[in-house]
Amino acid sequence: DIQMTQSPSSLSASVGDRVTITCRASQSIGSYLNWYQQKPGKAPKLLICAASSLQSAFPSRFSGSGSGTDFTLTITSLQPEDFATYYCQQTYTTLTWTFGHGTRVEIK
Amino acid sequence: EVQLVESGGGLVQPGGSLRLSCAASGFTFSRNAMSWVRQAPGKGLEWVSSIGGGGGNTYYADSVKGRFTISRDSSKNTLYLQMNSLSAEDTAVYYCAKDDFLTVGYYYYMDVWGKGTTVTVSS
Numbered sequence: 001d002i003q004m005t006q007s008p009s010s011l012s013a014s015v016g017d018r019v020t021i022t023c024r025a026s027q028s029i030g031s032y033l034n035w036y037q038q039k040p041g042k043a044p045k046l047l048i049c050a051a052s053s054l055q056s057a058f059p060s061r062f063s064g065s066g067s068g069t070d071f072t073l074t075i076t077s078l079q080p081e082d083f084a085t086y087y088c089q090q091t092y093t094t095l096t097w098t099f100g101h102g103t104r105v106e107i108k
Numbered sequence: 109e110v111q112l113v114e115s116g117g118g119l120v121q122p123g124g125s126l127r128l129s130c131a132a133s134g135f136t137f138s139r140n141a142m143s144w145v146r147q148a149p150g151k152g153l154e155w156v157s158s159i160g161g162g163g164g165n166t167y168y169a170d171s172v173k174g175r176f177t178i179s180r181d182s183s184k185n186t187l188y189l190q191m192n193s194l195s196a197e198d199t200a201v202y203y204c205a206k207d208d209f210l211t212v213g214y215y216y217y218m219d220v221w222g223k224g225t226t227v228t229v230s231s
Binding site: 001031032034036038042043044045046049050053055085087089091094095096097098099100101102 | 141143145152153154155158159160165167170203207210213214215216217218219221222223224
């Protein structure tokens with residue numbers, strides 16, 4: 001099974017900060033990597049698919065990069081509405097998904 | 109509007125059974141694979157099970173294999189999760205999600221999620 005390791009597990013940042021979250025796969029998964037944003041008490045929302053394709057509902061301060069085993073989610077200028085938990089997900093193995101353990105972005 | 113609405117959650121005793129439902133609307137249900145994802149209190153997301161659009165192919169996490177059964181009824185636009193031999197470790201919010209993919213490269217993603225239904229396993 002493919003394991004997904006996210007780091008850090010949590011971080012504190014201020015509005016306007018640049019934030020980087022990493023996700024590492026236990027084997028190469030090409031670009032079969034998605035990112036989701038989840039706010040407390042709400043369902044997750046798809047943020048980025050195929051490692052770097054930003055969903056239209058999200059602003060361009062979000063970006064994703066990487067391929068193979070190492071991936072990055074970057075928020076260039078953190079806004080109050082961005083405080084949430086972010087999860088990566090591998091979709092290399094069709095319909096047998098794995099999520100990372102999540103990164104909680106908190107207000108400093 | 110594309111929508112998924114889960115139901116069927118509740119309190120069940122250890123060893124008991126429960127069947128979750130997910131009513132889909134706003135898209136051609138039979139065309140899409142569907143998945144169940146759960147989230148234990150204070151924990152992260154855990155993929156539970158998926159089913160292909162035709163219903164013929166099913167997939168399960170090791171943690172539920174042999175106890176849970178995913179199915180779908182395209183005439184009712186409804187996804188199901190039959191859960192047997194429940195234990196405290198199955199306590200979670202259960203989300204259903206619509207799977208879709210980019211046609212170039214078959215990059216799958218979960219683009220629509222329900223609000224979830226809560227399952228509590230306790231005596």
